[in-house]
Amino acid sequence: MLRDHAKRPGAESALDSLVFATRTVSEMDAHNVRRSFRKIAAAAGLHAAEWTPREMRHSFVSLLSDSGMPLEDISRLVGHSGTGITEAVYRQQLRPVLEHGATAMDDIFPVVDR
Numbered sequence: 001m002l003r004d005h006a007k008r009p010g011a012e013s014a015l016d017s018l019v020f021a022t023r024t025v026s027e028m029d030a031h032n033v034r035r036s037f038r039k040i041a042a043a044a045g046l047h048a049a050e051w052t053p054r055e056m057r058h059s060f061v062s063l064l065s066d067s068g069m070p071l072e073d074i075s076r077l078v079g080h081s082g083t084g085i086t087e088a089v090y091r092q093q094l095r096p097v098l099e100h101g102a103t104a105m106d107d108i109f110p111v112v113d114r
Contacts, residue, residue: 034053060078061074061090
């Protein structure tokens with residue numbers, strides 16, 4: 001559908017600037033983005049009430065960070081002009097959380113010699 005709109009004169013610049021667009025290639029309001037997101041999440045088998053675009057953004061930043069991508073590159077990908085907001089707000093380190101969880105599981109279920 002968006003490809004059809006891209007063929008219209010002047011539509012190319014609108015498509016390049018919008019992340020979420022309506023069928024008429026205009027900006028989607030936040031309510032419609034959330035409603036569409038819930039439908040997509042449910043279709044993907046996720047519990048739609050537990051996921052939001054904001055949480056997906058946090059996950060995106062965290063996974064890139066944990067994989068070793070430089071913070072400057074992550075900041076550019078999410079549209080920040082610098083690294084300050086990315087570091088302070090969006091970056092959650094998964095590795096320490098996973099290690100802490102694994103340690104807790106080891107304490108709960110001690111290793112049994114075979």
